[in-house]
Amino acid sequence: xxxxxxxxxxxxxLAIPFLTLACTQYDDYPEDxxxxxxxxxxxxxxxxxxxxxxxxxMAARKFAELIKxxxxxxxxxxxFSNGTLYKDVEELNALLNGNxxxxxxxxxxxxxxxxxxxxxxxxxxxxxxxxxHEFTESKAGNQLKNxxxxxxxxxxxxxxxxxxxxxxxTRPIEHYKDLKGIRMRIMQSDILAExxxxxxxxPRKIDFNTVFQSLQKGDVEGQENTLTNxxxxxxxxxxxxxxxxxxxYLGYFLLFNYDFWKKLSTEDQELIKETLEEVQEWQWQIxxxxxDQKLQEIxxxxxxxxxxxxxxxxKDWEKRFSPVYDYYKQHFGNYYIQNLPKYKDVK
Ligand code: LMR
Numbered sequence: 341x342x343x344x345x346x347x348x349x350x351x352x353x354l355a356i357p358f359l360t361l362a363c364t365q366y367d368d369y370p371e372d373x374x375x376x377x378x379x380x381x382x383x384x385x386x387x388x389x390x391x392x393x394x395x396x397x398m399a400a401r402k403f404a405e406l407i408k409x410x411x412x413x414x415x416x417x418x419x420f421s422n423g424t425l426y427k428d429v430e431e432l433n434a435l436l437n438g439n440x441x442x443x444x445x446x447x448x449x450x451x452x453x454x455x456x457x458x459x460x461x462x463x464x465x466x467x468x469x470x471x472x473h474e475f476t477e478s479k480a481g482n483q484l485k486n487x488x489x490x491x492x493x494x495x496x497x498x499x500x501x502x503x504x505x506x507x508x509x510t511r512p513i514e515h516y517k518d519l520k521g522i523r524m525r526i527m528q529s530d531i532l533a534e535x536x537x538x539x540x541x542x543p544r545k546i547d548f549n550t551v552f553q554s555l556q557k558g559d560v561e562g563q564e565n566t567l568t569n570x571x572x573x574x575x576x577x578x579x580x581x582x583x584x585x586x587x588x589y590l591g592y593f594l595l596f597n598y599d600f601w602k603k604l605s606t607e608d609q610e611l612i613k614e615t616l617e618e619v620q621e622w623q624w625q626i627x628x629x630x631x632d633q634k635l636q637e638i639x640x641x642x643x644x645x646x647x648x649x650x651x652x653x654x655k656d657w658e659k660r661f662s663p664v665y666d667y668y669k670q671h672f673g674n675y676y677i678q679n680l681p682k683y684k685d686v687k
């Protein structure tokens with residue numbers, strides 16, 4: 341019995357340094373709040389419709405990682421990609437109803453709510469991504485974003501997808517006249533419909549998640565999108581011709597449900613805003629790199645016939661699309677058009 345007691349005391353003595361070390365280290369650990377319940381944590385559900393390896397998909401993941409790290413797990417951004425939680429269109433309603441807290445839809449898809457936003461959809465409205473960014477940060481751009489507040493939405497950033505290109509299965513599109521009679525998938529925007537009507541093509545508004553099937557079934561023969569979307573959804577495998585036209589901008593507003601946003605503490609709002617600003621810079625770069633990389637991959641695969649519009653041809657197309665600008669002006673006035681960077685020196 342005495343021997344047993346000795347062994348026990350001996351073990352305790354041996355364990356003391358380890359226990360002390362463990363306790364000291366525990367004190368040094370940063371607080372990990374991941375184990376908190378959903379009530380104690382701040383959960384932001386973020387739904388989007390594109391793949392993980394697109395500029396939007398990658399930025400959404402980066403944002404979630406940074407927020408988790410910077411809040412020690414107290415704020416959790418749950419990202420649902422590929423329309424797994426809500427599909428195109430549905431996601432906006434889910435945000436408005438407060439079922440999710442954050443989305444990043446194409447600006448075109450907000451034009452039913454705020455039609456003035458379709459200035460972003462005008463053909464050749466912007467010559468470069470820098471012009472888009474400049475416009476978005478300008479007085480006119482901020483006025484546009486603020487219009488969404490009336491719908492209980494707040495814009496906390498802009499992410500690029502890139503410039504759109506045109507693919508189809510019928511004939512090479514070298515001149516805008518070649519678009520005549522072709523059924524084209526577009527996003528939900530009246531200005532985009534007008535753009536194709538102007539050149540006698542037949543626009544069809546179709547959800548992003550069903551574009552592949554619509555092309556496959558022959559409901560539409562062509563579509564316009566950025567190269568990252570065209571490749572990530574494998575759309576080009578169904579198309580014979582691609583025109584690098586850079587004719588329109590596709591980008592996303594980072595939207596929060598405004599009621600949800602207003603209830604956050606100032607510290608949380610600051611953390612989210614700062615992190616989004618940082619991710620935005622990174623996202624713009626990634627979007628550019630990915631689109632360049634995808635063009636290279638498409639060129640290398642030699643699986644689709646590519647036509648590149650020259651700068652002169654682009655000017656011709658832009659002129660041909662001027663009725664679309666008239667349509668916008670008739671409906672929503674000239675103010676936002678006048679403030680596009682390309683007209684700034686002309687005013
Ligand atoms: C589309 O519908 O083509 C795009 O808006 C999809 C996306 O979110 O990039």
